[in-house]
Structure formats: structure tokens, C-alpha cells
Amino acid sequence: MSLYEHFRKDEHPFIDQVTDWLETVENEYRTKLTDFLDPRQQFIVTSLTGQGSAVRCAFFGGADKAERRRALLYPDYIEPEKSLFELAAFELDFPSKFVRMTHPQVLGALLSLGLKRGKFGDIMISSNAVQFVTCADTADYVEQHFREAGRAPVLPKRIELSELKLPDEETTDVQVTVSSLRLDTVTSELYRLSRAKTKPLIQQEKVKVNWKITDDPSFRIEEGDMISVRGMGRCKIVALGGTTRKGNTVLKAEKIGSSS
Structure with missing residues (x-):
């Protein structure tokens, strides 16, 4: 094989x-x-x-x-x-009293520096801090050039890895019955959206499967897949259960509150 x-x-x-x-x-x-x-x-x-x-x-x-x-x-x-993993960590100094920083804003600003996604680890946003991790060989460049995110001025300050604060994510067990394992069908059931709303979300590249944008509504979902819809959180497919009398599939998932 x-x-x-x-x-x-x-x-x-x-x-x-x-x-x-x-x-x-x-x-x-x-x-x-x-x-x-x-x-x-x-x-x-x-x-x-x-x-x-x-x-x-x-x-x-x-x-x-x-x-x-x-x-x-x-x-x-x-x-x-x-x-040996050669990591660097940063916390952003920005006008937090007037600006609410989001994950897409920070990621978009980092990518606009001309660096690829693989150079950045988690972006951690909590009520009182915005932190992120980079490869050590790009840290100096980020420190010198990262000055704006979401139209707000920012100043990255290096911190120790021990100072990183990973936000807690709320999880909820979900069980749904789906007529097929197509992405649009599964997403519609998991997020309680109509098929008419789900298909455009996928085609507009607002849905990811396993951290990759997937714009094909017929994409087949498998056990272990992670689905995320922009602004609606993520769902991990925990298990594909048996079938009902009507031939539908019982699907067990874990819904995670925040999106990445």
C-alpha cells in the first residue's frame, strides 16, 4: 500500500x-x-x-x-x-484604551511585512495583551519593521517564552446527523446555517479545513478534520458514527469558541 x-x-x-x-x-x-x-x-x-x-x-x-x-x-x-527550536516571543504595545486588536488584523499586518505564514506561531489575544511567537531568525526584522496593525500604531516588545499567555478556549460537544459528508452539508449542520448561506461562505474563502482555505462546497470531510468559519469559531470532527435508517451519518464534533 x-x-x-x-x-x-x-x-x-x-x-x-x-x-x-x-x-x-x-x-x-x-x-x-x-x-x-x-x-x-x-x-x-x-x-x-x-x-x-x-x-x-x-x-x-x-x-x-x-x-x-x-x-x-x-x-x-x-x-x-x-x-534548539530557536523561538522569539513578542507582546504588542498599542493604544489598547481606544483600539481592539483582532487575530486577522495582527496576522495580516505580519504577513504584509513580506514574511510567510510559517515564520509565525500562535497569535494570542487576551483581554489585556496581544502576543505572538516567531522564528528567531526573523525576530530582528519584525522588531524593526512591525509598526501598524488594523490602522493602529504598534510597537513589538520582546518577552520571555515563559510570559506567553495562551487564552482558554471554551469547547462544546456537538452531535448532528448529516445527509452527506460534503463540506457545505456538514458546515450547515454544525453551525446551524442554511445551505443557501453556507455555500457562498465557502466560495468566498471564509471556510477552512485543516487550516487551509477550502472553496469547494463538495469537499469530503473525514474524521479528525478541523473546520473553521470566519467569525464563527471552529469544529473538530471527533468521530463519524453509524448511519440512521434513512442512510444519514451521525457525526460527533467538538466546537471550539475562538477562531484562528
């Missing part, structure tokens, strides 16, 4: 990249540190470094519960330390 059969077609290029990383570590006896990976990418890396591999992997994103994390691939005789 081909390795690719376990993953979606659009994930095959990333699988090829991970395979190259593993071969480099194994053949050259050195570590490989990746940019920040989303949880789905982390799952793929973990799957490819399973039993029998001479290469090990570890993940760290600045805090124990960080969602986006860098992967360190290393020979099995090396003991990974947190310093």
Missing part, C-alpha cells in the same frame, strides 16, 4: 517535503528544524516518523499548549532541548 493512500492528494507535496527532510537527517546525521507547522502538518510529520524510523521528531511552539509549533527532526542519539 502506498504511503500517499493515507492522505489527501493536496497533502502529497508536503509528504514529499517531509520525506526529503527525513532522508537528510538520516544520511547526514544532523538535525532539521522546520518553520511553524499547523496541527495537521504536525500529524503528518508524526505519522512519517513512526516505528522503525531512525529519525525522531519533537514539537514546540513556545508554550505547552501552543497550536502552531516548529518540528525538530533529529537522529535518535540526540536529546532535544527547547533552545
Whole structure:
């Protein structure tokens, strides 16, 4: 059985990249540190470094519960330390009395600096702080050039990783019955939206599956997928249950309050 059969077609290029990383570590006896990976990418890396591999992997994103994390691939005789992940953390100084900073504003401003998404980890927004994590090799550039977000002036100040404050996310168990596993059908049931409203949201690129924009309403959802709708939070598909007498599928999910 081909390795690719376990993953979606659009994930095959990333699988090829991970395979190259593993071969480099194994053949050259050195570590490989990746940019920040989303949880789905982390799952793929973990799957490819399973039993029998001479290469090990570890993940760290600045805090124990960080969602986006860098992967360190290393020979099995090396003991990974947190310093090897080369991270930097920032807190934004901005006129918080007059401005409410949002995740899309901060992310959009960071990307406008000309850096790719993989250079940034979690963006943490709480009632009294806006913090984010970057790769150490881009920290100086961010510190020098990041001056505006959401049309408000900002000043990034470096902080210790121990000062990061991950916001608590409220979760709710949800069970719905769906007529098919199409993205528009599942999203409609999970978010209690009409199909007429759901399809345009998907086509307007406001829906993500596994942290990737997915604009195809017929995209097939699988167990373990994370669906997010802009401004409406996220839902993780925990299990695909049995079928009803009418042939519908029972779907169990975990709804997460905040979106990323």
C-alpha cells in the first residue's frame, strides 16, 4: 500500500517535503528544524516518523499548549532541548484604551511585512495583551519593521517564552446527523446555517479545513478534520458514527469558541 493512500492528494507535496527532510537527517546525521507547522502538518510529520524510523521528531511552539509549533527532526542519539527550536516571543504595545486588536488584523499586518505564514506561531489575544511567537531568525526584522496593525500604531516588545499567555478556549460537544459528508452539508449542520448561506461562505474563502482555505462546497470531510468559519469559531470532527435508517451519518464534533 502506498504511503500517499493515507492522505489527501493536496497533502502529497508536503509528504514529499517531509520525506526529503527525513532522508537528510538520516544520511547526514544532523538535525532539521522546520518553520511553524499547523496541527495537521504536525500529524503528518508524526505519522512519517513512526516505528522503525531512525529519525525522531519533537514539537514546540513556545508554550505547552501552543497550536502552531516548529518540528525538530533529529537522529535518535540526540536529546532535544527547547533552545534548539530557536523561538522569539513578542507582546504588542498599542493604544489598547481606544483600539481592539483582532487575530486577522495582527496576522495580516505580519504577513504584509513580506514574511510567510510559517515564520509565525500562535497569535494570542487576551483581554489585556496581544502576543505572538516567531522564528528567531526573523525576530530582528519584525522588531524593526512591525509598526501598524488594523490602522493602529504598534510597537513589538520582546518577552520571555515563559510570559506567553495562551487564552482558554471554551469547547462544546456537538452531535448532528448529516445527509452527506460534503463540506457545505456538514458546515450547515454544525453551525446551524442554511445551505443557501453556507455555500457562498465557502466560495468566498471564509471556510477552512485543516487550516487551509477550502472553496469547494463538495469537499469530503473525514474524521479528525478541523473546520473553521470566519467569525464563527471552529469544529473538530471527533468521530463519524453509524448511519440512521434513512442512510444519514451521525457525526460527533467538538466546537471550539475562538477562531484562528
